Amino acid sequence: MAVTLYDLSSTSGLKKLDEYLLSRSYITRYQATKDDLTVYSALPTAPLDEYVNVSRWYKHIDALLRISGVSGEESGVTVEGSLVAEPVATPLAADTKASVGEDDDDDDVYLFGEETEEEKKAARNRQIAQVKASGKKKESGKSSVLLDVKPWDDETDMKKLEEAVRSVEIEGLLWGAFKLVAVGYGIKKLQIMLTIVDDLVSVDTLIEERLTIEPINEYVQSCDIVAFNKICK
Template sequence: MAVSFANVNSEAGLKKLDEYLLTRSYITGYQASKDDLAVYSSFSAAPSSKYTNVARWYSHIDALLRLSGVTEEGKGIKVESSAVPVASTPDVAEAKAPAADDDDDDDDVDLFGEETEEEKKAAEERAATVKASGKKKESGKSSVLLDVKPWDDETDMAKLEEAVRSVKMEGLFWGASKLVPVGYGIKKLQIMMTIVDDLVSVDTLIEDHLCEAPVNEYVQSCDIVAFNKI
């Protein structure tokens, strides 16, 4: 089901989005996608820092766009117009509910789409932890930009990227990438990844996976260009 948001330039819209991002790093899924880009583009200005979760998400997407762009396909979202509506409820845009079965008499409007039982349980547990600790929620994730350098100008960069992405670990999510000219016909691969801090060590990932067989057939070295908590 597509997710729907009210006017994100209004107090009510920002509050709803802030609550939605309390237990999420991205609008949908576990990687930055075109859904994030759609919501990001609907802002007329950077959100106030008092909306902690929105400000954190906005800064992260802004950084991704500056570094490598967002290319992951989205799941579909809807953002209401930023213009102030003329209706009697100026701060809340009405969300069009999906067609219901004849025997469905639930009139509640779900602005953010249906969540699975697992998502609801995870959100409840995270909210309970935040309430108990009295601290702001920490995502426990980091966004990392890597420079991956080939052996020489004859290295097949498509196979190099394929080898890098073949590394699979719990808590590791590969993102956008691009080739950057270095000189003398040589290019390096810049690739984004999101990691769950408690599950993935970047140093271990590089030393034990990216710089070892079979990946090191194509990869000479890897360097961390940017490392940001999200």
């Protein structure tokens, strides 16, 4: 998916990016790619908290860069009308982008009711397959995972939802930082980081057998993998 963004140093440019990220966790795909680095580098400073979606995305990309870097094929993102900063020092720096029009496609992260269960499972399987195909595993490694946890409605107690999610304890699973991200109509979703030992924890099993069953499903409607990244071998 190719995207063109404009003047991220201006209020109008940031508002446009904020609207674009309302229903997406990354610029073009289901995980962080060099497209995210392109936009990250084009921002002159960290965005203000009033740009809720841009701020959430910026802090997450910043955290990924500190933990494990960003890889993945870019789709081609152009930022016009901005002074682009020097590329971020990461294992894979952002490449030159081709200028093309903004386009929505099946690589977007979908929210409430926009994907079937079969599509969600297929997306998770693709991400896990990409991680496994990245290299031969000689030793038990660890992975960093970002989950979207969606409530039933705007009346769901998000504090109790977070507590219910963190109540799941598995050997090799460590819960991390979280954020509440507004998705519209007064509804917020829980976005939470976790670290797993690959040989001990299956994320699919965690979601299907632990996070969406009683009594947790009193608060949790569904869970989706937003990002799945190796952090060590």
